[in-house]
Amino acid sequence: MNTSSTNTSPHRARRDRLAARLGEANLDAYWVSGLPSIRYLAGFTGTYAQLLITREGTLFITDGRYQEQVESEVSECEVKIFRNRTWPEVFAEEIRERGWKRIGFEARQLTVEGFSKAREAAADSVHWEPISSWVEELRVVKDTTEIEILKRSGAVADRVLEAILPELREGITEKQVVRRMMNLFWEHGAKGPSFDLIVLFGARSSLPHGQPGDTPLGKGDWVLLDFGGIVDGYCSDCTRTFVFGEPDSLQRERHDLVMRAHRAAFEVARPGAVCNEVDQAARKVLEEAGFGQAFMHGLGHGVGLEIHEAPRLAPPSREVLQEGMVVTIEPGIYLPGWGGIRLENAVVVGSGTPEPLTQTDMGIQPFL
Template sequence: MNPSQRGAAVPKGAEPLPSRLASVRAELAAGGIDALLVTSAANTRYLTGFSGSNSLLVVSHDRAVLLTDFRYRTQASTEVASVVEVEIEGTSLWTRLWSVLRGLSGAKQLAFESTHLLHSDYQRLTDAGARWSWRPTSGIVEALRQRKDPTELAHIRRSVAVAESALAQTLPEIRAGVTELEVGARLEAALREHGSKAHPFETIIASGERAALPHARCSARELKSGDLLIVDFGATTAGYCSDITRTFVVGRASDQQRDAYDIVREANASASAGVRAGMRGRDADAIARDYIERQGLGPEFGHSLGHGIGLEVHEAPRLSKTSDAVLTAGAVVTIEPGIYREGWGGVRIEDDVFLGPDGPEVLTTFPRGLMELGAA
């Protein structure tokens, strides 16, 4: 009805999936692994195009076989790249898996995704799948996913634009007397109208003293004049997420609110400007954390600075005080410092930042100045 027109067009180009499979195969060859069992839905989507929620994917050196169930027959036929074989199973994907593996000539050393396999399914590997040798791996596909190609970056730009358009459409309806749930309803409807295919996480609308809860979702609480209001939300387009937070004041802001806001805004700005590919996650985190600590508010910033976004709303790399991971060029990360005081509220400002070859590019364009909503 009112699709946002902002956001770059998605470039057309060569099908990227064969090169992704080739990268996985190079990793397998380096590790002496004959085939990888992929159980992460996001990794499966990245390698095959399939967006269903129930599948097993086997990637060997010369084949890629996707197993899914009846419900996804049509979807798989339209989504999955031609380089991937699709098998539809009516009863048990796991039983079918053994027959697929028996069909891989000479496959002995297999690998699985340790961070995406439940212990109960791991027991299947060591029980019914005991004729193969299984090695836990982690991060093979996730490492590839950090570096976004131009098509992926265009999807994320579009997802950011959809989210920002939805927020802009919602703001005029926010005033004292409206509940958090109503704000969430308006915002989520606007996200849909602008083309978001799914809500990448539960929308957080946290007002007043509830703004002290970093993960507060929505409640029936009515906004009051003088409230801080944290809005943390995102869009999904073509599977790619955005993740944005803005903090507002309902009515007129107090000096104390302005002071806290300015500190978070400065922490956000310095981290967004200073984050670089090649830096460790902990060093990115420190840009914002050191600043907030110098203001004497270190204990009030109790979470990490940010995380990668892409096919998942939380993916590698992590920007936290314990992360030694080196930030990959081409990653898109959130920069989301915040401060929280029990009984008073909180402030968080979150942007999505592309770690480009020429330095960081802040994809989020929504204004960061303190806005007073519904003030008379």
């Protein structure tokens, strides 16, 4: 797990790790354009900025709308605020003044249009080097600061679930529950939901990413809630599936099956485990019960500043879990006309058993 020096801010420590790679890559600067990565590296929460990391320091550039915000959020960076100019013009000027000849850029984040404008403004003076994963390689393992925030984000999700359960009643619709849960996230201190909340009743729970509608809740219906919020920029992600009222024997049997698949993956999600092996631990339980084809997605994904991050826990994934990674474990079965069951926790991978970030009951009758 990454830890930060007591004398260096987490943001500065992360930037220093990137700057250390410039020499081996023979680069003068590394251009970071994705807002989640800029927040990770500089603490900036606004909606427009560019970051240029060099061996000598970091240049943070934004426009005049954010001058006051930058003063309170960004430290240990050279800051440049521009007005009545375009970003490519400012970038080209910095390139000329600083004599940069080789610049790396975030290949996964930068649009073709954005790159073309920067290249055109800089003319032929620069060699551009696409870099696909430098920041992602840092972000995939959370430091202690990030894990504490993720725990708080998970705790908010728990409080939202605890608050919504007593409000469920016959006749309430999926959309009504979504609206109430969104308000609950704000009431409990989140910036808002971390993704479009999924609330599905009855047989509609067989839609893995179904859109909430006007379906009313009835006794004996499945209730699938896939939800999460954003706290200090970090996402929570949790799914609970349960029965409103008294479950029948088949509902109990299949819910227990998904619980067993979840536990199987949970037990092997340790440092050194290959991600597809963790997926297979859950998938094997479902396949042996005859539900392999009903589990049609990967087991999970990383979560942090974005709701979907590396690594992926899926059959094709050869990534290896490391201590400090935060991943979801979310096996499910989906049976059209009958319903679906998905159970999800985000967990911190540690030296022993993973630590769930959401603690609420995963049972089939959480009302009890």
